Amino acid sequence: DVRRLDRGHRAANRASTDQVTGGKVKTVAWKMVFAAKQGLACIPMVAALAILAPLCTRAAPTGAVLGIDFGSDNCVVAIARRKGVDIVTNEASSRSTPSIVSFGQTQRYLGEAGSTQRMSNLKNTVTGIKTLVGGHMKDKTFEKQVVKQVLYHLQGDKEGRACVKASLTGKDRVFSQAQVVSMLLSNLKKIAVADHESEVTDCVIGVPVDWTEEQRNVVSDAAELAGLKCLSLINENVATALLYGITKTDLPEDKPRIVCFVDVGYSCMQVSVVAFNKGKLKVLSHASDRAFGGREVDELLFEHFAEEFKAKYKVDARTEQKASLRLRMQVERLKKTLSANPPDLETPINVECMMQDTDVSGMYTREQLEAACAAQGMFDKMAGTCARALELAGVSKEDLAGVEVVGGSSRMPVVRERLRDFFGCNVTQTLNAAESIARGASLACAMRSPAFKVREFAITDWNMHPIKVKYESGDKQCKGEVELERGMPMPSTKKLSLKTSSPLTLKWEYSDQASLPPCAPQVLAEQHLPLKEVPKPKGKGAEQPSIKMGVGLTLSGTVSLEGCVTEKEELVP
Structure with missing residues (x-):
């Protein structure tokens, strides 16, 4: 399914004439300006990020914006307002909300309410919603x-995209990825509105650094369905880096x-790997590994005790949902308890x-647990990901001023x-591990508001x-390609001048399919420009008009097409 860049765009055409000095050449320009929508058209670079000050103007009716950490297990919402940046608590007074949507006989149960339905309505309760985004059924x-x-x-x-089939109000229904995500986001919006006691719509949502155009568009579409105005997406580590660096007063020039x-x-x-200077940050590289995380540790413990209980009690939990x-x-729960206990203390x-x-x-x-993780090669994968990030950034371990986890x-x-052993230095946790993304995203949203x-x-x-x-x-006379290479700054644009x-x-296509999920579509988007307002050259051998445009990437990580300008030179008698 090719997502067309012109979907939902509105084109405005206007002509302007510029008389060149000397009376010899007249330049006629026709401009087509494409409006920005869902991160697909150009979003201008805004170089103004800072600590929130109680200087809220009257430009926006609510004076508040949201930063959303869209997590696999839980979501966190930060709200930026005159008081500063606060983490919003839900109806259970919790600072995080389960990423759960449950479909019942009379209504949907979202977040905390959905969590209570897991056992009684497990076939219609959707968990781990983030892991569904971009999923394809043929992907092994x-x-x-x-x-x-x-x-x-x-x-x-x-x-082949994965969809959820569930029973709602007694009828079997199929929900797309964007629909399920929008249900979760609508609940987060409701929580924020209840806390702020006023409507809040502007938001920035954190997404993984390795997500593709398709996955980012799912979240953008879901935000629109949920009644949120997503000013931008932001890579999760970039949000963390923003929160880390914006409070530093001793950054070098x-x-x-x-x-x-x-x-x-x-x-x-x-x-x-991020480089900080006074008033700015620049990402030098990203690396990721989807085969290492808390999910793999949980699965390792699950398999261990499923086997142990099968041998000890003659019951196999894997045979019953x-x-x-x-x-x-x-x-x-055991994993969390073990992390707080001494290494040799037996925990029940x-x-x-069951x-x-x-x-x-x-x-x-x-x-x-640590021995089992090491036997599965999990820590080797962790070290490999860190080494790959340093290699892509072109820096050594000695060049690092710190490691934040x-x-x-x-x-x-x-x-x-293991991270301390790999980097050869102490790793720090100066930021709240569970809230840094949401707080950084709220700051990024305040910058754009x-x-x-x-x-x-x-x-x-x-x-x-x-x-x-x-x-x-x-007419097949003008064709070629331009590369938006790995490591290209975002946002940025490359100019094209075509005759x-x-x-x-x-047509936008990924050029390195190996770096993508196995079933991710290679074609990102396609744009057809009719150029109806461009006059045809008159006479044999007449020069073709020159079309100038910009193609590039936004800060959201999505492709962009900037204004298209057509110029033609004519001799002035």
């Missing part, structure tokens, strides 16, 4: 990590201070009435120990997936 990795582990039903649409940010979350690990859910919930796990009215129990130590799984002591005055702090991100932009005219009066077709 997606099948192993998601399809075989979830307890609800997934099916593919015409293009010349030689940059280089910091490595390691985010070990539930579903993936992300590493970013409710028993599987009960055991998974307990091993997740108890599952009441199946067949059988109560089961066992013991486990942190040493056993965030993410829920970073609470495991062994993760911090007219409701706040902010201190200048420029952001330059780093393109992870190289893209080719192919162009071809209707043609025929309709143009632009």
Whole structure:
């Protein structure tokens, strides 16, 4: 399914004439300006990021904006307003909200309410919504990590994209990825509005650094369905880096201070190398690994105790959905408890009435967990991801001024120990591991909103997936391609100057399929420019008009097409 860049765009045509000095040449320009929509058209670079000050103007009616950490297990919402940046608490007074949507006989249950439905309505309760985004049923990795582990039903649409099939109000329905995500976002918006006691719509949403155009568009579309105005998407580690650097008053003006940010979350690990100077940050590289995270640790514990209880109590939790859910919930609690206990302390796990009215129990130590993780090669993968990020950035371990660790799984002591051994220095956790993304996203949103005055702090991100932009005219006389290479700054634009009066077709394609998920579409978008307002050359051998445009990437990580200007030179008698 090719997403067309002109979808929803409005084109405005106007002509202007410029008389060149000397009376010899007259330049006639026809301009077509494409309005920005959903991150697909150009979003101008705004180099003004700063700490929120109580200088909120009256430009916006609510005087508040949101930063959303769209997590695999939980979501966090930060609200920026006159008081500063606050984390919004939900109806259960929790600072994080479960990423759960449950479909009932009379209504939907979202967040905390959906969490209470997991056991009684497990086939219609959707968990781990973030892992669904961009998923394809034919993708073997997606099948192993998601399809075989979830307890609800997934099916593919015409293009093979994973959709949720559930029963709502007694009828079987199929929901797309964007629809399910929008339900979650609408609940987060409701929580923020209840806290602020006024409507809040402007937001910036954090997404993983390795997400593709398709995945980013799902979140943008979902935000629109939820009634949110998503001013931009922001890579999660960039949001963390913004929160880290914007409060620093001692950043150098010349030689940059280089910091490595390691985010070990539930579903993936992300590493970013960032250079800080006074008033700005520049990302030097990104690297990620979707085979290492809290999910893999949970699965390792689940398999261990499923085998142990099968041998000890003659019951296998893997053969019954409710028993599987009960055991998974307990091993997740065990993992958190082990992280806080001494390595040799035996910690109990108890599952009441797991199946067949059988109560089961066992013991486990942190040493056993760390040894099991090492045997699976998890820590080697972690070191490999860090080494790849340093290599892409072109820096050595000695060049780093610090290593900042965030993410829920970073609470495991062994993760911090292995990172310290790899980098050869102490790793720090000066930021709240669970809230840094939401807080950084709220600052980025305040920078883009007219409701706040902010201190200048420029952001330059780093393109992870190289893209080719192919162009071809209707008469086949003008064709070629331009590369948006890996490491290209975001936002940025490359200018094109083409000689043609025929309709143009632009196609965006990923040039390195190996860096993408197995079933990710290679074609990002396609744009047809009719150029109806461009006059045809008169006479044989007449010169074709010159079409000038810009193709590039926005700070959201999506492709952009800037204003198209057509120029033609004519002799003045």
